[in-house]
Amino acid sequence: xxxxxxxxxxxxxxxxxxxxxxxxxxxxxxxxxxxxxxxxxxxxxxxxxxxxxxxxxxxxxxxxxxxxxxxxxxxxxxxxxxxxxxxxxxxxxxxxxxxxxxxxxxxxxxxxxxxxxxxxxxxxxxxxxxxxxxxxxxxxxxxxxxxxxxxxxxxxxxxxxxxxxxxxxxxxxxxxxxxxxxxxxxxxxxxxxxxxxxxxxxxxxxxxxxxxxxxxxxxxxxxxxxxxxxxxxxxxxxxxxxxxxxxxxxxxxxxxxxxxxxxxxxxxxxxxxxxxxxxxxxxxxxxxxxxxxxxxxxxxxxxxxxxxxxxxxxxxxxxxxxxxxxxxxxxxxxxxxxxxxxxxxxxxxxxxxxxxxxxxxxxxxxxxxxxxxxxxxxxxxxxxxxxxxx
Ligand SMILES: Nc1ncnc2c1ncn2[C@@H]1O[C@H](COP(=O)(O)OP(=O)(O)OP(=O)(O)O)[C@@H](O)[C@H]1O
Ligand SMILES: [Mg+2]
Numbered sequence: 001x002x003x004x005x006x007x008x009x010x011x012x013x014x015x016x017x018x019x020x021x022x023x024x025x026x027x028x029x030x031x032x033x034x035x036x037x038x039x040x041x042x043x044x045x046x047x048x049x050x051x052x053x054x055x056x057x058x059x060x061x062x063x064x065x066x067x068x069x070x071x072x073x074x075x076x077x078x079x080x081x082x083x084x085x086x087x088x089x090x091x092x093x094x095x096x097x098x099x100x101x102x103x104x105x106x107x108x109x110x111x112x113x114x115x116x117x118x119x120x121x122x123x124x125x126x127x128x129x130x131x132x133x134x135x136x137x138x139x140x141x142x143x144x145x146x147x148x149x150x151x152x153x154x155x156x157x158x159x160x161x162x163x164x165x166x167x168x169x170x171x172x173x174x175x176x177x178x179x180x181x182x183x184x185x186x187x188x189x190x191x192x193x194x195x196x197x198x199x200x201x202x203x204x205x206x207x208x209x210x211x212x213x214x215x216x217x218x219x220x221x222x223x224x225x226x227x228x229x230x231x232x233x234x235x236x237x238x239x240x241x242x243x244x245x246x247x248x249x250x251x252x253x254x255x256x257x258x259x260x261x262x263x264x265x266x267x268x269x270x271x272x273x274x275x276x277x278x279x280x281x282x283x284x285x286x287x288x289x290x291x292x293x294x295x296x297x298x299x300x301x302x303x304x305x306x307x308x309x310x311x312x313x314x315x316x317x318x319x320x321x322x323x324x325x326x327x328x329x330x331x332x333x334x335x336x337x338x339x340x341x342x343x344x345x346x347x348x349x350x351x352x353x354x355x356x357x358x359x360x361x362x363x364x365x366x367x368x369x370x371x372x373x374x375x376x377x378x379x380x381x382x383x384x385x386x387x388x389x390x
Pocket of ligand 2: 283286287345348349350
């Protein structure tokens with residue numbers, strides 16, 4: 001970029017030490033620190049990671065530095081291009097007003113929304129100041145600071161705050177629900193044992209038990225989600241845990257016509273909480289069961305494998321269900337994301353998986369297999385001390 005700024009600008013545009021490079025070269029710098037030549041300032045502006053552009057009063061982009069050129073995905077703006085090419089219509093007027101104000105000698109700082117190439121809208125803070133280009137023409141000088149990440153962090157914090165409050169509420173409610181549910185379940189069981197029961201009543205009692213059991217499972221999931229306790233960190237072998245957990249689901253899997261293929265390799269021990277890791281695996285198994293239960297045709301196969309990898313092990317759970325809907329995939333580990341009907345899923349299963357895995361220093365990844373079905377891969381780091389053989 002040809003640096004504007006040889007003519008005395010009407011105001012010190014930005015002020016503050018962080019922006020001293022934008023000062024006219026005669027101003028305020030101790031002599032000798034930076035050579036006061038047009039070339040050095042040109043180079044500085046060119047190297048500056050902030051997009052800088054000069055703009056005519058009608059919004060035409062006159063000159064840009066390299067960072068600003070990158071906003072057009074590497075191509076500098078076409079001759080006579082307007083800033084409007086980079087800004088969604090709803091946000092253009094405020095910028096146009098700030099450019100006009102700069103041409104009247106005023107400085108503006110404003111929040112802006114813009115695009116980089118064809119990418120999604122980003123947010124930034126623009127400072128638009130009066131300036132004179134080397135030919136002495138009055139222009140507006142715009143400096144953009146991207147604030148997209150800041151915005152993301154801000155909304156994540158708000159989200160976390162909301163979740164924490166929701167969590168406290170949930171903890172209270174679920175706790176209160178536990179006892180009445182246990183009473184419903186045991187009374188239904190007691191009643192069902194009476195020999196003089198009408199078969200129809202017995203069927204209804206079965207239904208009550210099933211539904212109460214389902215509610216109890218949801219309560220258990222919610223409690224696992226909200227409960228915060230320091231997990232155990234004992235060296236353990238994942239393979240026996242996988243076998244035991246599958247044994248727990250054997251009945252349900254058989255009923256749903258699901259075959260199970262276990263491929264357990266010789267894996268290193270992980271430092272973990274057996275209870276939490278079992279919950280994590282159970283949630284993955286239940287999802288695979290659900291995904292395959294509605295399958296109209298094709299083989300229902302649940303594959304659970306462990307493998308030794310650099311730094312630890314991988315647990316892989318693959319099913320032959322319909323696969324993860326593409327719109328769900330990017331947020332699949334977020335709490336309350338579910339495609340199940342109300343009452344059938346809370347959308348907490350995978351967020352518990354993710355939390356448990358992260359608390360164990362690992363990571364969980366979800367994808368669709370090219371041959372169909374979903375694949376969940378969980379990496380867990382190797383424990384410092386080996387486990388008992390299993
Ligand atoms: N194996 C899978 N195949 C296809 N989609 C899946 C699979 N596992 C999860 N999903 C999708 O991800 C969503 C979220 O899963 P998650 O386990 O977090 O919640 P949920 O199963 O809906 O409810 P719950 O809280 O009862 O587990 C599911 O609703 C489903 O759309
Ligand atoms: Mg689930």
